[in-house]
Amino acid sequence: MGILSSMGIGSADVDLVLESERVTAGESLDGTVEVDGGNEAQTVDEIYGALRTAYRTDEGSYTTTITEFTLTEGFTVGAGESLTYDVAIDVPAHTPTTVFGPTEVWIDTGLDIDWAADPDDKDHISVEPPETLRTFHDAVGGLGFDLRTATTVTSTGTQFAREREFVQEFEYEPVAEAYRDDLDELEVVVDAGGDRLDVELEIDATDTLLSERETVTRLTVDEADEDALRERLREEIESSS
Structure with missing residues (x-):
């Protein structure tokens, strides 16, 4: 692996594309993850994701993880290669609804590779109440x-x-x-x-x-x-x- 790739520069990146950004709590979202290879071939241990929200306390606002999940198993992506995987993401029933107020819910998606940067693919979703x-x-x-x-x-x-x-x-x-x-x-x-x-x-x-x-x-x-x-x-x- 080259020096820049080991620093996360020129590495593969990932994009979650949802069929719909609207889901009812307790149901699932369908979509794809699209992987674009970087400057050289890289081994990806997995594509992972986390469903997150923020909540308030008397001291301020805090981000928390509702659930974490693995979207794919390991694979190798060649330099400049594009790969697409079908995925389904379960949204737990206790996920807060976003339709009654300013609550935000989003999905962070990342690649598990050596020296990967923090996940930068963030997709907000609209959660309907059960x-x-x-x-x-x-x-x-x-x-x-x-x-x-x-x-x-x-x-x-x-x-x-x-x-x-x-x-x-x-x-x-x-x-x-x-x-x-x-x-x-x-x-x-x-x-x-x-x-x-x-x-x-x-x-x-x-x-x-x-x-x-x-x-x-x-x-x-x-x-x-x-x-x-x-x-x-x-x-x-x-x-x-």
């Missing part, structure tokens, strides 16, 4: 609450802290007359897994002009019946307000 989360969101909206914020935050202080580094948090404000005077907001933390959605629901009720009363309840959503879920949420809210 059916259970969309049903939950629609049920809350049907009760007369509007989504105010959706952020990805540290799991510290939630019921999911042992399992997850981060969670997605939604804040809903009451717009229906039935709740406007009695509730300040609903604060919801969720963790999706397969066909179920675990929810930590904080109901902030207004006691007086100067105080609030917070009630935290936990529930599991494992059905796609919006009407039944809406009634279940109504009972939880009214028993706490």
